[in-house]
Amino acid sequence: MIEKNNSDYLIRMFHVSKSFVAKSALSDISLDIVKNEFVIITGPSGAGKTTFLKLLYLGETASQGQILIDGKNLSRITRKNIPFLRRTFGIIFQDYKLIHTKTVFENIALVLEAAGNKRSYVQKKVKSVLRIVGMEGRNNSYPPSLSGGEQQRVAIARAVVGNPKIILADEPTGSLDPQSAEIIVNLLKKFHKRGATVIIATHDRELIRTTKSRVINLKEGYVQSPKVITI
Amino acid sequence: MIFFIRRALQDMNNNKFLHIVTIIIITLSILIVSAFSLFFINANDLMESWKKGIRIMAYIQKNTPEVRILDLKLKIAQTGNVKDVRFISKEEALELLKNQMGQQRSLLNDLNGNPLPDAIEVKLKASIENWEEVEAIAARIESYPLVEDVEYGQKLIGRFTNIFQLFRFIGIAMGVVFFMASVFIVANTIRLLFYSRHDEFEIMRLVGATDGFIKAPFYIEGIIQGAIGGIIGITVLFISFWIISSNIDQGFSSYFFSIRFLPFKLSFGIIICSMFAGWLGCFLSLKQFLKT
Ligand SMILES: Nc1ncnc2c1ncn2[C@@H]1O[C@H](COP(=O)(O)OP(=O)(O)OP(=O)(O)O)[C@@H](O)[C@H]1O
Ligand SMILES: [Mg+2]
Numbered sequence: 001m002i003e004k005n006n007s008d009y010l011i012r013m014f015h016v017s018k019s020f021v022a023k024s025a026l027s028d029i030s031l032d033i034v035k036n037e038f039v040i041i042t043g044p045s046g047a048g049k050t051t052f053l054k055l056l057y058l059g060e061t062a063s064q065g066q067i068l069i070d071g072k073n074l075s076r077i078t079r080k081n082i083p084f085l086r087r088t089f090g091i092i093f094q095d096y097k098l099i100h101t102k103t104v105f106e107n108i109a110l111v112l113e114a115a116g117n118k119r120s121y122v123q124k125k126v127k128s129v130l131r132i133v134g135m136e137g138r139n140n141s142y143p144p145s146l147s148g149g150e151q152q153r154v155a156i157a158r159a160v161v162g163n164p165k166i167i168l169a170d171e172p173t174g175s176l177d178p179q180s181a182e183i184i185v186n187l188l189k190k191f192h193k194r195g196a197t198v199i200i201a202t203h204d205r206e207l208i209r210t211t212k213s214r215v216i217n218l219k220e221g222y223v224q225s226p227k228v229i230t231i
Numbered sequence: 232m233i234f235f236i237r238r239a240l241q242d243m244n245n246n247k248f249l250h251i252v253t254i255i256i257i258t259l260s261i262l263i264v265s266a267f268s269l270f271f272i273n274a275n276d277l278m279e280s281w282k283k284g285i286r287i288m289a290y291i292q293k294n295t296p297e298v299r300i301l302d303l304k305l306k307i308a309q310t311g312n313v314k315d316v317r318f319i320s321k322e323e324a325l326e327l328l329k330n331q332m333g334q335q336r337s338l339l340n341d342l343n344g345n346p347l348p349d350a351i352e353v354k355l356k357a358s359i360e361n362w363e364e365v366e367a368i369a370a371r372i373e374s375y376p377l378v379e380d381v382e383y384g385q386k387l388i389g390r391f392t393n394i395f396q397l398f399r400f401i402g403i404a405m406g407v408v409f410f411m412a413s414v415f416i417v418a419n420t421i422r423l424l425f426y427s428r429h430d431e432f433e434i435m436r437l438v439g440a441t442d443g444f445i446k447a448p449f450y451i452e453g454i455i456q457g458a459i460g461g462i463i464g465i466t467v468l469f470i471s472f473w474i475i476s477s478n479i480d481q482g483f484s485s486y487f488f489s490i491r492f493l494p495f496k497l498s499f500g501i502i503i504c505s506m507f508a509g510w511l512g513c514f515l516s517l518k519q520f521l522k523t
Contacts (some may be wrong), residue, residue: 059437080441087439097434113234114440158438 016065025051043218049201090159094170098143105139149180239451253344287353296459303520417512456511461502
């Protein structure tokens, strides 16, 4: 069943299922995502979008099936190596997951520090990323003092600061007004243009309509007839 | 490394109260243990100085001719670890006794003859290490012909040696107890800190931090707590020692013996132990975390 790896595939899923104690969240998912693709995963609340993303970065482990990330089989990754897998991802969480006791700067720097980068590089890189997301003035603010849209931009900055191959965005426009949402989407497109593979989980109709890209439609854990629109 | 130390110091600064309480408790533990060591070391010195002044009296069988006593004296003088021998005739012994008795000496005048034995006083070399050696020499001398009995205050010092062993045992037991107390208190501090920041560590792991990266500052905090507690403990002890000893020294010290502070190596060792306690406390409390 497992074919020879084509180096163009970044993510491959083979008959992946995930069930929780009394509930099946994802069923028999098989799909491939190639390098530099822009993918939207959609579906109603509870369809399994967040679970889908979690399986990729081993936030959860699949109950059945195999997942390959950049040629590596996730079922063979040891606990010790999970942090290294996670560095191939930049993740924007549905609830942001910013550390409230650290400043904006520290939150973002953390990713680079954890990867063992030099202080001078960290300083420079964090500043440049904050500039890109338009938050350069808020270095020393604490996340709770920021608006939702601002926190979302910090979350993006943190997701991209380590130059990840894959950016995962869970409801990046979820609670934002259309203007803020557009800023966020444009940022994601910008990093896509720079070479990242972007996967967005959303039920934002507007976002799906205005973004011509591949859409994976989930319903009750199953993939609905896929429509592929390349950009 | 510098990065982790900076992070550790920042954490300690953010949780000053908890860290200060922990350090105070470690300091007290160290203070108690090192005060005991100090007492022990000086008691040991005192014992040693007593041992150096030890003499063995060898009592000689009655009616032994003087020539044979001289032979015996020579033989004893050649025994290992003997520094000096002196013959004390029974007449001399009686004189000494009379002098010692002072007012009651008239009692002795009524004696019919001299009941005391001749004796040889044996002084031992200062190089003698322990009580067992003294006992061995005494036994050797006792085994010589013509020696009727030996006396060397064995009962008194033997009892001291026993008390001393008990002290040593209590000292070690206390050291272990306070070491464990320090380990426990550090483990508890770290556990509290860790729980209070659990969400933060969960996020760190999601963005690719290894367990080592998350734990390192805690280890450094534990070791710093141990080091500070140890250094303060030893310093406080030193200052108290210095104040007390400069007051009592003149009366108490003697030619053989003067009180002294813990040797540098031991002080240093106690601080290292304290740091190790900090590390171990950390290790024990972090072992069970981050396992999901
Ligand atoms: N840890 C868990 N334990 C038990 N059930 C879970 C767990 N996580 C998710 N589920 C269930 O799996 C299903 C899919 O959840 P998931 O969070 O992936 O949905 P979603 O598509 O992201 O929804 P939303 O759009 O509301 O974010 C839901 O029914 C949810 O209740
Ligand atoms: Mg979700």
